[in-house]
Amino acid sequence: MSQPRVLRIAMNGVTGRMGYRQHLLRSILPIRDQGGITLPDGSRVTVEPILVGRSAAKLEELARRHGVEHWSTDLDALIADPTVDIVFDASMTSLRASTLRKAMSAGKHVFTEKPTAETLREAVELARVGRESGVTAGVVHDKLYLPGLVKLRRLVDEGFFGRILSVRGEFGYWVFEGEHQEAQRPSWNYRREDGGSMTTDMYCHWNYVLEGIVGPVRSVTSTAVTHIPARWDEQGHEYPATADDAAYGVFECETPAGDPVIAQINSSWAVRVYRDELVEFQVDGTHGSAVAGLTKCVAQQRAHTPKPVWNPDLPVTESFRDQWLEVPANAELDNGFKAQWEEFLADVVAGREHRFGLLSAARGVQLAELGLQSSAERRTVDIPELELTPEAGEDADRAADPETAGALR
Numbered sequence: 001m002s003q004p005r006v007l008r009i010a011m012n013g014v015t016g017r018m019g020y021r022q023h024l025l026r027s028i029l030p031i032r033d034q035g036g037i038t039l040p041d042g043s044r045v046t047v048e049p050i051l052v053g054r055s056a057a058k059l060e061e062l063a064r065r066h067g068v069e070h071w072s073t074d075l076d077a078l079i080a081d082p083t084v085d086i087v088f089d090a091s092m093t094s095l096r097a098s099t100l101r102k103a104m105s106a107g108k109h110v111f112t113e114k115p116t117a118e119t120l121r122e123a124v125e126l127a128r129v130g131r132e133s134g135v136t137a138g139v140v141h142d143k144l145y146l147p148g149l150v151k152l153r154r155l156v157d158e159g160f161f162g163r164i165l166s167v168r169g170e171f172g173y174w175v176f177e178g179e180h181q182e183a184q185r186p187s188w189n190y191r192r193e194d195g196g197s198m199t200t201d202m203y204c205h206w207n208y209v210l211e212g213i214v215g216p217v218r219s220v221t222s223t224a225v226t227h228i229p230a231r232w233d234e235q236g237h238e239y240p241a242t243a244d245d246a247a248y249g250v251f252e253c254e255t256p257a258g259d260p261v262i263a264q265i266n267s268s269w270a271v272r273v274y275r276d277e278l279v280e281f282q283v284d285g286t287h288g289s290a291v292a293g294l295t296k297c298v299a300q301q302r303a304h305t306p307k308p309v310w311n312p313d314l315p316v317t318e319s320f321r322d323q324w325l326e327v328p329a330n331a332e333l334d335n336g337f338k339a340q341w342e343e344f345l346a347d348v349v350a351g352r353e354h355r356f357g358l359l360s361a362a363r364g365v366q367l368a369e370l371g372l373q374s375s376a377e378r379r380t381v382d383i384p385e386l387e388l389t390p391e392a393g394e395d396a397d398r399a400a401d402p403e404t405a406g407a408l409r
């Protein structure tokens, strides 16, 4: 049997939470350890990670712990290295755009965490650089690869819902302030000046989730709030929380048939969980409804819909949760990050676009930006369609400008 082709991946930000846990530990190392992936023509491709970051000591320790041969603190040298095929970035959001631009301009394929940039202008510019350089660019759209959402999408494809009416999403959990108990998230998430913000962080996810389940988002009405004004950082120092830690959004979407769908999504790091999962989406349609979380999805069809009668004088006699049927996986659904990595690697070898690229990511950044604008101006903001024309940068400026937002539709 012939040797598999090896793709060398410079993994930047691999000492961070996402870079380490989801990308190195749950995706790239398992792909390496399973001997790579088999392509449709029967050939195999595998990966060779190169760990990249600022701390030599941390990288060396990680490399030793996981049997990784190469590590480096010199990202620029790896971008210039002709033996490196892919540059991956999970570093701090504020550093991302310049890393991706450099890598693509040097002809490297890129796979990256979201958001791709801090501003719409930069995100659109990256998409343009990606198109011009002809590399394969993939942006993490992990939620669409989650078993719960894979099942939900299957229900849409099978016409289970009839006409979709609405979506309700609930995301969040209590993130400790860091004073008495350590916070579960990095402190930069709560500092606007360092790229933190619930809206910036999550609206790029909600954009592709809504696009991927019902259709594109046409307008946003959002309220961003900083519920917890002070937090304690990794060194135990108190700092003012300058970023929003909750965002309450209403998104008007449009299905491929042209039907409007109203989606409401609450996102909060200051909420306590009374749900089955940390994120849940309920989709209601004329013929059926479903609730999907990270792994589970339950559904109730029209013929099985009970008829509750409102009577506040009597205690509830039926168990509403028991009236739903679990949707089976009917397949082995792997970790979402790993599944997307495998698809991306196959795209790189085939020399084709990845289905979730930099333009989709730019739409996510756009939704976050216009969501913050909606909140600041206390009004509904229309979402102009983004296209990669030569004047894309200029269009993006207009789209972000309150005076002209909406004019591009």
Ligand SMILES: NC(=O)c1ccc[n+]([C@@H]2O[C@H](COP(=O)([O-])OP(=O)(O)OC[C@H]3O[C@@H](n4cnc5c(N)ncnc54)[C@H](O)[C@@H]3O)[C@@H](O)[C@H]2O)c1
Binding pocket: 012, 013, 014, 015, 016, 017, 018, 019, 053, 054, 090, 091, 092, 093, 095, 113, 114, 115, 140, 142, 186, 201
């Ligand atoms: N897909 C998802 O569900 C998801 C979830 C959380 C975060 N993210 C994204 O992943 C990225 C990383 O988030 P995280 O939670 O892992 O953060 P983190 O703080 O744990 O990791 C950030 C990484 O960047 C490095 N870094 C920090 N400051 C730097 C600097 N000044 N110069 C160079 N490197 C620096 C750190 O060493 C670390 O490796 C963010 O862009 C975030 O938006 C995605």
